[in-house]
Amino acid sequence: MHEMAIAEGILDIALDYAHKNEAEHIRKIGLLLGEMTGVETEALTFCFTSLVRGTMAEGAELALKRVPLIGHCAQCGRRQPIRHYNFICPACGGGLAIVSGRELRVEYLEME
Amino acid sequence: MEIQVMQDILGKNDEVAAENQALFAAKKVFALNLLGSPGAGKTTLLEKTMAALKDELRMAVIEGDLFTTKDADRIARYGVPVIQINTSGGCHLDAPMVQSVLPRLDLDALDLVVIENVGNLVCPAEFNIGEDEKAVVLSITEGDDKPLKYPLIFKESAVVILNKVDILPYTNFNLEAATEDIGTIHPGAMVLPVSSTTEEGLSAWYQWLRQAVQKKREGYSE
DSSP: OOHHHHHHHHHHHHHHHHHHTTOSOEEEEEEEEETTSOOOHHHHHHHHHHHTTTSTTTTOEEEEEEEOOEEEETTTOOEEEOOTTOOBOTTTOOBEEEEESOOEEEEEEEEO | OEEEEEEETTHHHHHHHHHHHHHHHHTTOEEEEEEEOTTSSHHHHHHHHHHHHTTTSOEEEEEEESSOOHHHHHHHTTTOOEEEEEOTTOSSOOHHHHHHHGGGSOGGGOSEEEEEOOSBSSGGGGOOOSOSEEEEEEEGGGOTTHHHHSHHHHHHOSEEEEEOGGGGGGSOOOHHHHHHHHHHHSTTOEEEEOOTTTOTTHHHHHHHHHHHHHHHHHHTTO
């Protein structure tokens, strides 16, 4: 249950940007969540909802966007989805380096 | 108004982890983040490691635990400096927790710091604490399906210690299949079947640690 720590990270970033932009209320927070991140989205939403009470992010929507796990083969140069966490290139047997799928990122904010 | 942010949620943790890492680098201390489920045998492995290597490597241990000092008490018996971090129910150590206790270690007089994380295969994998490497202990009784169920921690760990192999004959754990799964999740990861009880396989683990410490020393003396 590290979702509370992640919710705190999200709120810190959101409040920081809201102050900088002299916003009064945060309406929506867009998140990028990689396929290979250990985040339980229901737990995250639950933690976030209780955490933001009494802040300017109270009632803010968490818009979650999942990012697929994509790898790049150093040997044959192919870029492809990684299935079943198999990091061996199906085409040539080389190792796949992660291109995307590990994101835990605030993408955008909607404020007023 | 909508504004683009593109900021990592764990960015603050990563910044502190980088500070910890820089400190370990300056002091040429190899820092190991030791991971695994509750009961996998992390502390017992550490006890064996200290008994075998404490005259050879200057070690210290940071013990992450929810509430107790049980593990730290076990470590202290070996005369190795040990610092307890209680997370008060928190499921993982983070970089600021580690940073807060580092001033209590005399890093100039150390070669190796082992940070035993909270027993958990999920959360600690997301939080860098400034370590050089992660090692994960998976015990035979947990089942051979765990690498595919918890791929991130195996992807992140340079070494996978398959512990309690002495009881393999009494279980349906398929060592070959587990090793193969780990190899697909993390090609190049070192898989070490060991038993802390019979001490089978432990010499390979000690050798890996010796080499890691040696590399760290040399890497910064060039």
